[in-house]
Amino acid sequence: MTAAPQVDGRAGAADDPVRGVRGAIEYCYERGWSDGLPVVPATEADVAEFLATVDRDADEVIGAQSHLNRRVTVAQAAVNAIMAGCRPEYLPLVLAAWDAVKGEPASQGGAWQSTSGPAPLLVVNGPIRDRLGINYAGGVFGPGFRANATIGRALGLIVRNGYGIRPQELEQATQGVPGRWTLCIGENEELSPWEPFSVAGGVEAGVDAVSAMLIRDCEYIDNRHTESAEAVLWDIADTLARTGAYLGIKHSTGGVVLGPEHAQFLASAGYSRADVQQWLFEHATRSQADLVAAGKESHDEDPGPDPFPMMPSAAEIPVIVAGAANAAISTVFRPFGWSTWSGRSVPVPPVSDTATHTQEAPA
Amino acid sequence: MYDSIIDPTLGPAGDARGRTALAPRPGDLSGLRLGLLANTKRNAEDFVEEVAELLESQHGVKKVLVRKKPSIVNPAPPEMLEELRAECDVVVVGVGDCGSCSASAVADGLQLEEAGIPAVVIVSDAFRVSADAMATLQGTEGYQYVTTPHPVANLSRQGVRDRAAAAVPEIVALLSGPNAAAAS
Secondary structure, three states: OOOOOOOOOOOOOOOOOOOOHHHHHHHHHHOOOOOOOOOOOOOHHHHHHHHOOOOOOOOOEEEEEHHHOEEEEHHHHHHHHHHHOOOHHHHHHHHHHHHHHHOOHHHHOOHHHOOOOOEEEEEEEOOHHHHHOOOOOOOOOOOOOHHHHHHHHHHHHHHHHHOOOOEOOOEOOOOOOHHHOOOEEEOOOOOOOOOOHHHHOOOOOOOOEEEEEEEEEEEEEEOOOOOOHHHHHHHHHHHHOOHHHOOOOOOOOOEEEEOHHHHHHHHHOOOOHHHHHHHHHHHOEEOHHHHHHOOOOOOOOOOOOOOEEOOOOOOOOOEEEOOOOOOOEEEEEEEOOOOOOOOOOEEOOOOOOOOOOOOOOOO | OOOOOOOOOOOOOOOOOOOOOOOOOOOOOOOOEEEEEEOOOOOHHHHHHHHHHHHHHHHOOEEEEEEEOOOOOOOOOHHHHHHHHHHOOEEEEEEEOOHHHHHHHHHHHHHHHHOOOOEEEEEEHHHHHHHHHHHHHOOOOOOOOEEEOOOOOOOOHHHHHHHHHHHHHHHHHHHHOOOHHHHO
């Protein structure tokens, strides 16, 4: 290795393991391996410990960008998971989440390089949420929860380091999306009135699973005082139908993460998840005049119906339940491009029996 | 001191890409068969069509083939490349006006050159960095292309026509004469 320039925190670590830590982190920064936040430097021993949690060949190629001549392996995913701050037992979920993102049509069309700069939204179902401490309750989109923060972040580091797609280089995001750093939530199955989201993705209830979408925004719906389920739905439909998110040419879709209070309110008024989707599809419309005002009207001979449905179909409006049951707040999110959720959740295999954790955190 | 830290960027070896030698330049475009390779971004096809019209009227080329790529991120598929190779003497590629398509337009230019077809790539100037990054990734650092001011997608047809006219001298220079930077 060529000698790195001396920086603070790099002085001798022989008698105190902590003294070299900052220098090691600086070393990673200097090489461009970080998304901006500190990374955990990974060693061979760390990688072995992580790989022991999965029954996978370390050299198995798990993703490729043929146009960039780049491929990534299970071992490389482990290295980046370590760097993101994951614990070894997160690796099966990181790999499943990677598969889920890769399976989304949206991730196939240059998404990682796109000016829209989408972020992978991960939704976790099953007992693994409690096992790994994945937050699905209060502050579900926010900081403070290691598993949420580091599992989402690992995917971003795999893209950056494994594919070599970095901002202002091959990644050309105009503004980017805050969640591109990390955006991993659990579904609040316990307070959801409906079956787990992953069931819609083809995985049996109670089985650990992760679903993924590449998204461009999260926008809140705050509606606490109405006694009408339809008023809440109308408010959500209004956000889904905003013209700024409409790309023209074809429909783009939208989804909603209902807070448990909204979800239970809707369910108590008799709405199933499919009913919610149908209502939102029918009411997330804009007049042709609105589309003209925004310069987004169709120039085809037949410009489509008036009012114009802004969602492609009821089934393509994902409905997830997450957060605390302490206020009637929900969030609309917007999948990237003209894609929609693939409708496929990926099961997470249990941690491999061979795994031993030599680096338990000190008590 | 930090030799034990694993480099997270080291993956399986990709295909080694040597520098792409540019196809021999014809010197004069007169009478040559012109192919157009467009992507699906708004105005891309109109832009290369306007370029073709000017090349026909001013330089005596004959437009024989127009192809639109099915993917904005990937280079043209082999069958499309083969069509262009079989039927055209020179090809105009464009317009790289997004994050991934600017890079893939450069990859198209290089694969056409490799197939022996002189090509010129048009990229909007906001995407120089990703176009250059792709050229380097493909082993051909310094590959020359033609830029047009960003944005392209919101131009009227007349706006596209004006831009095409402004780009034509450079397009002709890169298609007909030696490309100094990339020929080395």
